[in-house]
Amino acid sequence: MKSSVVALRGPRVPLSPRARPLIELNQPPHGAVETVMKRRRRLGLRLAGAGLLAATGAIHLDLYLTGYRTIPTIGWLFLLQVIAAFCLSAAVLMTGSRLAAAAGAGFALSTLGGYLLSAWIGLFGFTEVRTTAGITAGSIEVAAFAALAVLAAVPAAPDHRAGRAAARSPLPARMQAGVPGAGLTVAGLSIVALVLLGITAARAGGPAPAAAAAGTSLKAAKIRGVTVLTNARGYTLYWFAPDTPAKSQCYGSCAAYWPPVTGKPSAGLGVTGRLAAITRSDGSTQATYDGHPLYTYVGDSTPGQANGNNLNLNGGLWHEVTASGQ
Numbered sequence: 001m002k003s004s005v006v007a008l009r010g011p012r013v014p015l016s017p018r019a020r021p022l023i024e025l026n027q028p029p030h031g032a033v034e035t036v037m038k039r040r041r042r043l044g045l046r047l048a049g050a051g052l053l054a055a056t057g058a059i060h061l062d063l064y065l066t067g068y069r070t071i072p073t074i075g076w077l078f079l080l081q082v083i084a085a086f087c088l089s090a091a092v093l094m095t096g097s098r099l100a101a102a103a104g105a106g107f108a109l110s111t112l113g114g115y116l117l118s119a120w121i122g123l124f125g126f127t128e129v130r131t132t133a134g135i136t137a138g139s140i141e142v143a144a145f146a147a148l149a150v151l152a153a154v155p156a157a158p159d160h161r162a163g164r165a166a167a168r169s170p171l172p173a174r175m176q177a178g179v180p181g182a183g184l185t186v187a188g189l190s191i192v193a194l195v196l197l198g199i200t201a202a203r204a205g206g207p208a209p210a211a212a213a214a215g216t217s218l219k220a221a222k223i224r225g226v227t228v229l230t231n232a233r234g235y236t237l238y239w240f241a242p243d244t245p246a247k248s249q250c251y252g253s254c255a256a257y258w259p260p261v262t263g264k265p266s267a268g269l270g271v272t273g274r275l276a277a278i279t280r281s282d283g284s285t286q287a288t289y290d291g292h293p294l295y296t297y298v299g300d301s302t303p304g305q306a307n308g309n310n311l312n313l314n315g316g317l318w319h320e321v322t323a324s325g326q
Helices: 002-009 019-025 032-065 074-095 098-120 132-153 160-168 170-177 182-203 253-257
Strands: 217-223 226-230 238-240 275-279 285-289 311-313 316-320
Touching (some): 032 074, 032 098, 032 132
Antiparallel strands (some): 275 285, 311 316
């Protein structure tokens, strides 16, 4: 039995020189598999980065259409931000260039920075409030930054055409070579951004900005030729169409953008209507005027504005409260 096994094995027959090239043709060249994997990863980052930028653009477009367009300065900046997000998304998707990816990463990070500054200290007289849409947009911006920064900075797969271009200009060579340690740097910045976003989400958005926290003394003032009800600091007061004289329908993110006027009201100069108060679901007291629960609007950054008048937001129409109670 042993001798038959030996006979079957036999001596190894060397390959002829003519057979070797045929076998080598069937084997992948050295590094080809790694190159394909790198290109696939870059394609994935390209698609992810473009999609995430488009998602942030869509969220900000919805926010713009449902209220931010009425806020001075912030409104047109929001619109510019929406346009930039969609344009950069298209550029990354169509070209996949490092320059487009770097621009997209910078845009995502700067947009997040604007949100954080607005929530912490306010921008152009507007202080951001905590909403699900805002936190979601911030999280997507962090992911977009991470994907696009890696696409822009991490070395790509070797490309003979890029190599010939690099021979004519040093800039493409440096871009193709990537940035050493870019992956760790991007990861670190992304973690820091997420931590700051989490802190902001935890501290932002008490539903009562400065304009709405000025007590419950009410007065009348003329704004845009109409005598309206204001709080003690001169901020216009609003009523919400879905409300009833005994119940408010504005809670959650609605109450963040339309802070209720809390406490029992007292009449000031020009106030002739019927003042009362209702109890909200959280136990707080909300002032009413002629049967309308009262609110301010975060889009009014200074006294004398009425940017919330006749807006259809958060489930119904909003109207300024006139001195006549309508």
